[in-house]
Amino acid sequence: MPPPDDPRLLEDWRRRLDAVPEEVRTLLAEVVAAGGPALADHFYGDMLEDPRASRYLNVDQVRERLKPSLQRWLAELLSAGADGVEALHATQEHVGHVHARIGIPVDLVSRGARRLKDDLHAGIRQRAGSEGLALEAILCADGLVDIALESMTRAYSRSRDAAGQVDGAFRLFSLIQNIGTERERQRALLLTWENALLYALTSDAPGPAAPLQLSRSEFGLWFLHKGMASFGDTAETREVNLIAARMDSTLRARLPEATTAAARRELLDELRAGADAIRSLVTMMFDGIGDLESGRDALTRLLNRRFLPTILRREIALQANTGRQFAVLMLDLDHFKSINDTHGHEAGDRALKHVAALLVENTRGSDYLFRYGGEEFVVVLGSVSLDDAIAIAEGLRNAIASSPVVLADGTSLPLTASIGVAVQDGHPDYERVLARADAAMYQAKRGGRDRVVVDDGGLPDPPGVRALRG
Numbered sequence: 001m002p003p004p005d006d007p008r009l010l011e012d013w014r015r016r017l018d019a020v021p022e023e024v025r026t027l028l029a030e031v032v033a034a035g036g037p038a039l040a041d042h043f044y045g046d047m048l049e050d051p052r053a054s055r056y057l058n059v060d061q062v063r064e065r066l067k068p069s070l071q072r073w074l075a076e077l078l079s080a081g082a083d084g085v086e087a088l089h090a091t092q093e094h095v096g097h098v099h100a101r102i103g104i105p106v107d108l109v110s111r112g113a114r115r116l117k118d119d120l121h122a123g124i125r126q127r128a129g130s131e132g133l134a135l136e137a138i139l140c141a142d143g144l145v146d147i148a149l150e151s152m153t154r155a156y157s158r159s160r161d162a163a164g165q166v167d168g169a170f171r172l173f174s175l176i177q178n179i180g181t182e183r184e185r186q187r188a189l190l191l192t193w194e195n196a197l198l199y200a201l202t203s204d205a206p207g208p209a210a211p212l213q214l215s216r217s218e219f220g221l222w223f224l225h226k227g228m229a230s231f232g233d234t235a236e237t238r239e240v241n242l243i244a245a246r247m248d249s250t251l252r253a254r255l256p257e258a259t260t261a262a263a264r265r266e267l268l269d270e271l272r273a274g275a276d277a278i279r280s281l282v283t284m285m286f287d288g289i290g291d292l293e294s295g296r297d298a299l300t301r302l303l304n305r306r307f308l309p310t311i312l313r314r315e316i317a318l319q320a321n322t323g324r325q326f327a328v329l330m331l332d333l334d335h336f337k338s339i340n341d342t343h344g345h346e347a348g349d350r351a352l353k354h355v356a357a358l359l360v361e362n363t364r365g366s367d368y369l370f371r372y373g374g375e376e377f378v379v380v381l382g383s384v385s386l387d388d389a390i391a392i393a394e395g396l397r398n399a400i401a402s403s404p405v406v407l408a409d410g411t412s413l414p415l416t417a418s419i420g421v422a423v424q425d426g427h428p429d430y431e432r433v434l435a436r437a438d439a440a441m442y443q444a445k446r447g448g449r450d451r452v453v454v455d456d457g458g459l460p461d462p463p464g465v466r467a468l469r470g
Contacts, residue, residue, distance in 0.1 A: 096155030300356035312430035327389035
């Protein structure tokens with residue numbers, strides 16, 4: 001759950017807006033109305049000079065959408081009354097979340113705000129009738145721009161933190177997809193090391209210490225190369241490293257001197273106590289990530305939508321760095337409600353599992369398959385052209401239409417699907433390519449179902465679309 005709005009920020013905003021004299025409000029409105037196009041030109045002209053901006057901005061996008069949006073934003077920000085604070089805050093939060101999704105560097109936004117304030121100062125001085133009015137208007141404008149930027153940054157930081165947590169969870173999920181099995185495997189490897197140590201230390205000639213060190217064991221190697229990468233730098237992983245290093249140091253120092261059975265037995269007991277402590281810590285670490293099984297849909301065993309933003313962000317970055325295009329397929333089973341109503345939910349579950357298996361069989365190993373919700377699925381196709389994406393979508397549609405699901409009573413139930421295709425067009429916001437695929441899928445529904453429709457940029461919005469409007 002997102003944290004609640006900061007009441008201090010909102011109260012400060014209301015106070016500032018309450019304190020704006022009418023003549024200052026009028027002056028600011030005149031400055032924005034008269035100089036809005038020039039303000040937008042300077043703002044985006046300066047930003048486009050930064051080579052990093054080419055990943056997020058292009059000339060057509062700036063001209064057609066972003067410049068008018070900036071002018072509206074300025075007009076709303078500088079003319080609002082105290083009763084409009086919640087709406088203003090919601091707008092800044094929205095912008096901050098979009099910037100976070102896109103990954104736009106925060107210093108670009110801060111630089112743009114600084115340039116914007118400089119231009120506002122010039123416009124205010126030009127139109128103000130006195131230095132006193134100009135100073136008051138400049139202080140007011142600076143304060144309102146700063147507090148809007150604070151609201152944006154707060155949302156930006158929250159989104160980036162959340163995305164980082166999910167990205168980290170996905171890295172762990174991809175390394176350890178069956179957490180219960182992996183936990184037991186590592187416990188078994190630790191026990192194997194203990195048994196080897198027991199055998200050596202109870203024999204007449206235990207041999208050198210090096211092969212017996214925990215860091216040389218299969219468990220030790222796993223923890224170093226995968227466990228640390230998976231669990232990260234935590235108090236538990238640091239403690240495991242500390243205990244393991246102490247155990248290896250003790251073994252190297254004392255084994256050559258342990259010439260009697262009693263001395264070797266004492267050394268064995270000490271090392272096994274360390275192993276018990278490591279076993280408990282590893283169990284705690286695995287228990288702490290048990291909820292990552294929720295990253296996979298329980299019914300279909302496909303990924304669920306939790307990790308979809310992570311994958312799309314990666315594909316967008318890959319396209320920006322390599323030029324490799326990707327596509328999104330939005331697939332919806334036709335007349336699924338009637339399956340549940342006529343044959344029961346068990347039949348519906350069978351149909352979903354059946355379609356999930358067909359998706360796995362008819363896509364490439366590099367593609368990502370998600371159960372998006374209900375009877376909807378999303379397929380992310382990496383390194384594809386438009387023709388490739390259409391061919392894969394048609395192959396999926398045909399596979400579903402030609403493979404009925406067999407119900408518990410032996411009845412064969414035909415299935416079809418409507419599929420929307422959207423190829424990433426270079427826009428850095430992953431929500432847009434999803435919305436375009438969604439719109440294409442709904443067009444396939446309206447066009448008669450059991451078909452593939454490709455988004456061409458001119459399709460109507462699907463019901464409930466969350467496409468972002470600039």
